[in-house]
Amino acid sequence: MLDVEAIRKDFPILSREVNGKPLVYFDNAATSQTPQQVIHAIVDYYSNFNANIHRGVHTLSQEATDLYEQSRQKIQAHFNAKFSHEIIFTSGTTHGINLVANGFSSILKTGDEIIVSALEHHSNIVPWQMLCEHTGANLKVIPMNDQGELVMSEYDNLLSENTKLVFTNHISNALGTINPIEYIIKKAHAVGAAVLIDGAQACPHIKPDVQALDVDFYVASAHKMCGPTGVGMLYGKEAWLNKLPPYQGGGEMIAEVTFEKTTYADLPHKFEAGTPNIAGGIVFGTAIDYMNSIGFDAVAQYENELLEYATEKLLSIDGLKIYGTSKHKTSVLSFNLEGIHPYDVGSILDKLGIAVRTGHHCAQPIMDYYKIPGTIRASFAFYNTKSEIDALVEGVKKAKKMLS
Structure with missing residues (x-):
C-alpha cells in the first residue's frame, strides 16, 4: 500500500x-505534478553539468553526455526495449507521432490504407490525415460504442492486405478506456501492417513492455510521468528505424557532410538533429526512477x-x-x-x-x-x-x- x-x-x-x-x-491527464527529486535534478544539471553533449572533449561535455545516455538506458530498461538505440529522444508524444508519420510519407502510396481509432487525441489524428493528403493513402476509423470502447469486430473488418499502418492510444485521455492493444497489434501484424501506440496516457499508470507487446512504435511524454515538459521518447524497432528517413536535418544526425552529398549517423542520432533538451532528457530518467520507486x-x-x-x-x-x-x-x-x-x-x-x-x-x-x-x-x-x-x-x- x-x-x-x-x-x-x-x-x-x-x-x-x-x-x-x-x-x-x-x-493529471493533462500533466502530472513534479516531485522535489526531479526538480532537484534539473537544478543540479544547470548548476554542475551544463554543457552541450556528444560534441566536446572537455570534461563538462563528457559528463553531460554520460548523464544523457544513462537516461536513455534507463528508459530502455523501463520499457524493455531490446537496444538503447531504439529509444529516440523527442520533444514529446506529438513529436514522436509526427516523426513516424513523416517517415511513412516515403513508404505509402495511393490505395494504401491506414487505420486509426475513434478514441484518439488530435495528435494521433491530424498527422495521419496530413500523411494521407500527401501520399493518397486512405484513412479508416475503428468505431466506438456508447461505453467508450472500440468495436473490435469492426476493426477485424477494416483490416486487409492494403493495411500498412495501425495506430491507437493505449489509454484514452478523454475517457480513461484501456484499449486492447495486444489484440490490435497481433491482428495488424497478421496482415503485414505496422503498429504505433500512443502511450502518453498509459505510462503514468502502467509499465508497458514493448518487446512483450511486439509493438513497432510506442510514444510517450515525460511530463505525464512526473517529469518535465518538452521531452518524450519514441521507441521503434531497430529494423523500422533504419528503414525510415530522418525527420529533420542538421547537426548531430549526420555522418559526413559535403556540398555534393550528406550521409546520416547511425541510430539513435539519425533522428536527433540539433541541440536537444539536455536537462529534460537527463531528468526524464530521474522521473522514471522516482515512479519505479513508488x-x-x-x-x-x-x-x-x-x-x-x-x-x-x-x-x-x-x-x-x-x-x-x-x-x-x-x-x-x-x-x-x-x-x-x-x-x-x-x-x-x-x-x-x-x-x-x-x-x-x-x-x-x-x-x-x-x-x-x-x-x-x-x-x-x-x-x-x-x-x-x-x-x-x-x-x-x-x-x-x-x-x-
Whole structure:
C-alpha cells in the first residue's frame, strides 16, 4: 500500500492554495505534478553539468553526455526495449507521432490504407490525415460504442492486405478506456501492417513492455510521468528505424557532410538533429526512477480505488452522467451535469481550488459521438486522496445548485 501522505510531501505544489483554498489537483491527464527529486535534478544539471553533449572533449561535455545516455538506458530498461538505440529522444508524444508519420510519407502510396481509432487525441489524428493528403493513402476509423470502447469486430473488418499502418492510444485521455492493444497489434501484424501506440496516457499508470507487446512504435511524454515538459521518447524497432528517413536535418544526425552529398549517423542520432533538451532528457530518467520507486503495481491498485470511490460518489448526484464506462479503464472520469455547460462547472470548481479540465480534451470526435460540447474531466494520480474527491463532489453539488 502507498504511504500517500509521505508521497505528497515530495510535491511542493500540493501544499499551496488556489483562490484561498487548498489546491486539489485533478488535471493529471493533462500533466502530472513534479516531485522535489526531479526538480532537484534539473537544478543540479544547470548548476554542475551544463554543457552541450556528444560534441566536446572537455570534461563538462563528457559528463553531460554520460548523464544523457544513462537516461536513455534507463528508459530502455523501463520499457524493455531490446537496444538503447531504439529509444529516440523527442520533444514529446506529438513529436514522436509526427516523426513516424513523416517517415511513412516515403513508404505509402495511393490505395494504401491506414487505420486509426475513434478514441484518439488530435495528435494521433491530424498527422495521419496530413500523411494521407500527401501520399493518397486512405484513412479508416475503428468505431466506438456508447461505453467508450472500440468495436473490435469492426476493426477485424477494416483490416486487409492494403493495411500498412495501425495506430491507437493505449489509454484514452478523454475517457480513461484501456484499449486492447495486444489484440490490435497481433491482428495488424497478421496482415503485414505496422503498429504505433500512443502511450502518453498509459505510462503514468502502467509499465508497458514493448518487446512483450511486439509493438513497432510506442510514444510517450515525460511530463505525464512526473517529469518535465518538452521531452518524450519514441521507441521503434531497430529494423523500422533504419528503414525510415530522418525527420529533420542538421547537426548531430549526420555522418559526413559535403556540398555534393550528406550521409546520416547511425541510430539513435539519425533522428536527433540539433541541440536537444539536455536537462529534460537527463531528468526524464530521474522521473522514471522516482515512479519505479513508488511501484507501478501499487500505483495501479491505489488509483483504481480512487476511481471506484469517485465514480460511486459522483453518481450519487442527480443529473450527473459519466461518459466512458468501460470495465477496463484507468483513473479518469469525464462527466456532465444535465443542462449545465461543463465550462461553467469548471469555473466554479476553480474558485474552490479544484483543478479539473473542461472541453473536448483534444478528442473532438468523441464528443461528436456523444453529441455534447465537451465534458468535465477529473483525472487522478497516486498522490491524490479520497478527501480530495470528497471536496470535488461537494464542489460539483455547489456548482449544480448555483447554475440550475
